[in-house]
Amino acid sequence: MPDFAEPLARLITEFKHLPGIGQKSAQRLAFHVLRAGREDAQRLAQALLDVKDKLGLCQVCNNISDSQICQYCRDEQRDQKMICVVEEPHNIIGIETTRQYQGLYHVLHGALSPLRAIGPEQLKIKSLVERIGAGRVEEVILATNPNVEGEATAVYLSKLLKPLGVKVTRIAMGIPVGSDLEFADEVTMWKSLEGRREL
Amino acid sequence: MPARVSEALVLRSYPLKEADLIVSVLTRDQGKLRGVAKRARRLKSAFGSGLERLSHVKMSYFQRENRELVNLDSCELIHSQFGLLSDYAASVALDFLAEVSEQLLPAAEANERFFRLLLAVLDHLRSQREAGLWRAVTYFAYWAVRLAGILPELHVCLRCGTWLDDPESPQRAFYSRTEAGLYCGHCRQPNSWELTIESRAMAREMARLPIEKAAPGVFTRDTAADLRRYLIQRIEDALERKLLTAPVLEAC
Numbered sequence: 001m002p003d004f005a006e007p008l009a010r011l012i013t014e015f016k017h018l019p020g021i022g023q024k025s026a027q028r029l030a031f032h033v034l035r036a037g038r039e040d041a042q043r044l045a046q047a048l049l050d051v052k053d054k055l056g057l058c059q060v061c062n063n064i065s066d067s068q069i070c071q072y073c074r075d076e077q078r079d080q081k082m083i084c085v086v087e088e089p090h091n092i093i094g095i096e097t098t099r100q101y102q103g104l105y106h107v108l109h110g111a112l113s114p115l116r117a118i119g120p121e122q123l124k125i126k127s128l129v130e131r132i133g134a135g136r137v138e139e140v141i142l143a144t145n146p147n148v149e150g151e152a153t154a155v156y157l158s159k160l161l162k163p164l165g166v167k168v169t170r171i172a173m174g175i176p177v178g179s180d181l182e183f184a185d186e187v188t189m190w191k192s193l194e195g196r197r198e199l
Numbered sequence: 200m201p202a203r204v205s206e207a208l209v210l211r212s213y214p215l216k217e218a219d220l221i222v223s224v225l226t227r228d229q230g231k232l233r234g235v236a237k238r239a240r241r242l243k244s245a246f247g248s249g250l251e252r253l254s255h256v257k258m259s260y261f262q263r264e265n266r267e268l269v270n271l272d273s274c275e276l277i278h279s280q281f282g283l284l285s286d287y288a289a290s291v292a293l294d295f296l297a298e299v300s301e302q303l304l305p306a307a308e309a310n311e312r313f314f315r316l317l318l319a320v321l322d323h324l325r326s327q328r329e330a331g332l333w334r335a336v337t338y339f340a341y342w343a344v345r346l347a348g349i350l351p352e353l354h355v356c357l358r359c360g361t362w363l364d365d366p367e368s369p370q371r372a373f374y375s376r377t378e379a380g381l382y383c384g385h386c387r388q389p390n391s392w393e394l395t396i397e398s399r400a401m402a403r404e405m406a407r408l409p410i411e412k413a414a415p416g417v418f419t420r421d422t423a424a425d426l427r428r429y430l431i432q433r434i435e436d437a438l439e440r441k442l443l444t445a446p447v448l449e450a451c
Contacts, residue, residue, distance in 0.1 A: 115298055152284055
């Protein structure tokens with residue numbers, strides 16, 4: 001690595017800690033900051049600090065929020081009888097872009113993975129059970145990722161929540177829109193057949 | 200840059216960059232390999248569900264000399280374990296098989312017997328479901344320890360050499376964390392646990408019979424639990440670390 005001036009080298013090192021950023025990308029970003037005006041750099045620094053200082057978890061659903069209760073939990077227009085359970089806060093964005101879902105959310109902050117020492121205690125499951133125990137919820141949609149950890153988490157949650165008298169559903173799995181059946185593997189095809197619906 | 204196609208079992212995967220995965224696979228002919236699967240986390244990935252834990256696949260990859268990571272090109276699914284996930288205990292059992300294989304096997308050293316062991320255990324789990332879970336886990340633990348070369352003699356006392364399996368007067372046997380072998384009742388150490396005569400007989404049966412014929416009848420969590428605990432201790436001693444999945448599995 002060439003010898004950069006110390007502040008620049010430090011910035012490059014910090015950028016390299018970000019996911020998906022290697023040496024070249026870090027250099028490119030650091031030189032961009034160097035060429036930008038002082039105000040731009042100030043805004044970037046402030047935005048980084050604000051993310052750490054002003055954000056926390058919603059006390060109800062554990063989504064990332066700048067207030068004690070997030071925008072979805074505050075919205076009284078949303079269907080209070082439905083909760084969609086997701087692994088991470090950014091999964092909410094994917095569901096919101098559909099504009100089809102008007103219920104509430106619950107963020108687990110991970111999925112069960114004994115291999116990574118993540119058990120039920122490490123996830124926000126207790127607060128989910130408490131929300132359902134309060135009695136207003138009628139349906140829980142399990143929207144964990146369609147992989148082994150997500151599926152195991154969904155199975156675990158369904159066994160935990162069904163005795164509480166709520167309807168527990170799982171998002172459908174199968175062929176992505178725009179792809180070709182020819183390239184679908186055994187599990188994807190099986191899941192899409194399993195989740196077929198009458199027209 | 201030779202292109203290869205190997206039959207493989209996916210042991211584990213780790214996210215890399217935005218949409219890639221680092222995948223650890225056990226191949227039949229090349230042993231344990233690690234590779235990069237580009238764009239594997241995208242919705243329309245060419246790998247589909249082939250990179251899920253313990254998927255049995257035909258893997259295409261190329262390997263550069265002096266590079267530890269291979270480039271995974273594509274995979275064709277032979278058997279998936281996705282159907283087992285309807286049971287949480289079975290899912291944890293799969294994690295246990297993957298963790299032991301990942302930790303116990305050295306890199307790039309072909310071990311066809313271990314590969315066949317995993318296939319047999321997975322076949323048994325798929326066909327027997329929950330009923331076959333504890334038999335599969337115990338059988339796998341026994342053979343994993345044996346194939347790793349860390350299974351001590353189970354029929355003699357480590358200290359005095361007493362024959363523990365004498366058919367006319369079988370002896371009680373004990374084991375401890377500090378020594379690998381078994382002790383008779385006279386040489387028993389403090390902080391030791393018993394490995395029952397029935398569990399030792401089961402171990403002998405597992406040594407000579409395929410999984411579906413070993414220990415016929417109902418096999419519950421309590422069946423040969425002492426043998427399983429003993430085997431897990433041997434694995435942990437060899438690895439010099441605790442297995443993450445073993446306590447979770449026993450708690451299921």
